Amino acid sequence: METRIAVIGAGIGGLASAALLAAQGHRVTVFEKSEHVGGKVRRIGVDGVQVDGGPTVFTLRDVFDELFHRCGSSLDDEVTVRPASILARHAWDRNGSLDLHADPRRSEEAIGDFAGAAAAAGYRSFRREAARIYRILDNSMLRGSKVSWPLPLMWRIGLWRVGDLIAIRPYESLWKVLGEHFADPRLRQLFARYSTYCGSSPFSTPATLMLVAHVEAQGVWLIDGGMSALAAALQRLGQRNGARFRFGQGVARIDIGRSRASGLTLDNGERFEADAIICNADPASLADGRFGEAARRACRAVPPKRRSLSALVWTAHADTAGFDMSRHNVFFSPDYAREFADIAGSHPPRDPSVYVCAQARDGSGRTAHGRERLQVIVNAPANGDTHDYSDEERARCTMAMRRSLSRCGLELEDPFPHSLTTPNEFNQLLPSTGGAIYGRASHGWAASFLRQGTRTRIPGLYCAGGSTHPGAGVPMAALSGRLAAHAVMRDLASMRRFHPVVTPGGMSTRSATTGATG
Template sequence: MADTPTVIIGAGIGGLTTAALLSARGMPVTVLEKEATPGGKVRQLDVDGTPVDAGPTVFTMRPVIDAIFEAAGACTDDHLQLTRADTLARHAWDRTGHLDLFADHERSVDAIGQFAGSDAARGFREFSTEAKRIFDILDEPMLRGGKVSWPLPLMWRIGLWRVGALHAIRPYESLWKVLGEHFADPRLQQLFGRYTTYCGSSPFQTPATLMLIAHVEAQGVWKIKGGMNALANALETVARGNGTRFRYGAKVEEIQTSRGRVTGVTLESGEVMHTRSVVCNADPSALGAGMFGEQVRKAASVTKPQNRSLSAMVWLAKSKVSGFNLDHHNVFFSDDYAAEFDAIRVGSVPTNPTAYLCALDHGAPADGAQRFQIIVNAPANGDKHTYTAEEKDQCTSNMLSRLNACGLELETPLPHSLVTPSDFSKLFPATGGALYGRASHGWAASFLRQGSRTRIPGLYCAGGATHPGAGVPMAALSGKLASEAVLSDHISTRRYHPKAIVGGMSTRSAMTEASG
């Protein structure tokens, strides 16, 4: 058993990060991935002969990613071509104009002032200050630390003398209510409330604590040449260089235990691999639902349907465009935000939805068809509801109507592929298509996420559905935390021979964002 590798189930961002960091320290690692390529939710699909990003598109928290590459003995710039975006996102409500937010804070203040008046600009300054304060309080103890409980363990990490800090993060107040304190203009309430969808949640049900996400994005958004898929490929390359073995098309049927701890995994092929450590880079609900065998069902809890995060209708399209000057990230808001989330809460796709559009070819010549990813929030009911052709057509029509209302014209009929909650449910079992794990609804939600360690010794979790939360940067941080848990649990029983690597994860980074 001494020479068996740590087995990582799933080559999503969390699993890839865990593999790169463990193998950098001389530990043998094997990654088993049921799909043919790395990335998990970070993937590309073919549309009319062209690969189109079908997963996360917003790349933030670059310092965290840089620190992970450094700890794995690599340099980000050697593997990725990154460009910092001047414009964070473009926002539109109708045909009368749009509002851009910028990497330069003062430009955003000026833009908001011109859009909604001097009171709105002042409100934005106050909002930004409060969001930064919340982020600074929770950065080290919550976002980058292991799972913690409320309130005393968190208070211990923050510092027992900082009693006021617990009040300052406003866990018992609604985000929507607090946005009303900063912004009288309902359009700005919509804009800054939308950040909660980055973790798959409704701004009407999340605590005001989550205004920190706006601060995180304000610290920088980067474009990756080749899309987010390039990040997954880069992490795989680094992990391979450190000695990780990857096996694709290798589905794990069962995680085995003996005397209460992990002893191995059984593949769909019948092959058995012995190990004392398994990192599950899947939604923890898959463990609790018995999808990795009865022996590990007790390892994690199943997220109840009413507690699931949002799913999505995702269009991957190629089209010529006219009528609206697109940026890379664009949001086309509905005129009734509350009605959108009311519809989702009762299990329906909104008929008048807000649509996010990523112009994947932004900056390239615009004389031909361009690639787009378009997202509309939807309920995570894919395990109970199969979307019919008629429903898909109606959702497409509703989405295009929203774009048209803001002045954007795409080709009709639109050449596209549509991914629904039903499709996501098949890809990510036991989720119903929820893309972010558990929704961040209520003050306790952030403390109920699965941590790195499970109830079964030797079985660990990583990924966007685990602590510290959803999105590419947070999934990477979960992988870091999982690697630290594995190392910590092995350090007293076996000697490893760390490789000579540069840097480490102990240096504080100038943190940035939340979600992708």
């Protein structure tokens, strides 16, 4: 019998699960409340051009190579992808900058030239430790289903590998451990920044997150058309295998029948029956009752103090001067601790670090000419549901951002043609989150094990997306979609294995195993 699978939301996780399930012959329908795919991957019109306003860094290409292969295509057949020779350019003031390169030997040389031989040696030791943590957790946790701490994770790693469990350093802060590798505070700050990739403070995250630096060191890739082109390719992949997409179709309620998810009721009142449902929305929206009272129990609520960072994001089309940018650029605050103290106090940072994606640059440092598409990001508290960012405050935040850039030598056109997205707008895009872009913050040793997993408390209802296991970021969202697709297929196969048996009295009796599964 053909199975019907509903996917709520066409973000990267939902697109990945829809493509994989459709390729296996399931009848998949994706319901997306907006008029385009991508979720956080989106474009914003500024000054007559479209500027990418979502994720910008594409890593772990092998995740997508495998996904496209499983669906009968290849990544290179669907989008144009090329490696960036410069991973990112970093600056603290006007006295030069530091590039990290795709070639680690060049990065080591650059660090040595920037901060001396001891710093280059520290980079080598840091790379070794980050690579080891990644190797330990790649298959056991990042690409596998959610696991608990410590015994289930130890079982996956290998009971005889006790040293590996200690080596991931879950009980020490990232900031502290970076001090073992780097005496220069600028380098400590540079590699601490990777905690913000999952929306967290380097002063509160475990040193385990050094693995993020290793992920980026394996390669950053540039996609012609940006992440929106990747989302469109995933949509085409699903459609070629029979997935249907219904845009402008919000879901009012997830229906529960016989103790399991049985279908959806749309905003227009239409009822859609389904054998399985994948929710590609932040789990907070389930727990908050946005998909109906019955679905509240699917997930635990995330307390506001456990939310990840939000952001202030300027999408712009403007001239720049002074600083020679690469594709990815970071301009650091002179007081990193105060920056995160401001955010913890529910205030935008007064003297922020600023990330700038110069979308016309080719990743090798080549200079662009004329106005260019820019995405400018400053970390902010996830208070979009409790605090109103007034016009005056938005102007203050813009001035603070421009001061940080100017301190490092980058001048922006004035007036500055832009659109500003604050935690208020992110809370509208991601309801019930306060604008937290990355789900639950990775603060404390247990945070990764408390993140919502693929399966929920309601049989037949699954989660996918950057706010679920294994974590934030485009490749992690795709992995979550793969995990959701596999869980759906396993569970449906398990249910089909047992059938009602006709008794002499004419009654049908459910298998005890089937009852337990449902």
